[in-house]
Amino acid sequence: MISILFVFVLFAAFILFYINKLTDSLCIQKEIPADKHAKIFRTINILVTILLISSFVEILYT
Numbered sequence: 001m002i003s004i005l006f007v008f009v010l011f012a013a014f015i016l017f018y019i020n021k022l023t024d025s026l027c028i029q030k031e032i033p034a035d036k037h038a039k040i041f042r043t044i045n046i047l048v049t050i051l052l053i054s055s056f057v058e059i060l061y062t
Contacts, residue, residue, distance in 0.1 A: 004059065012052045019048050 023044050027037050 008056050008059070012056075015052065016045065016048060019044060 020041065023041055026032075027040060032040065
């Protein structure tokens, strides 16, 4: 149980880091104004976190 949690937390951290990197590239490429960056990052981070939590719950109860 603990090893699954540890591996999943490392995986989730990597996923969040990489998604933020891709989001930053998107904002730069599409020339989105700097004042909208925070809202975009917040929305994407919340949605990815919900996906990661639901994935963990599915793995936990399978």
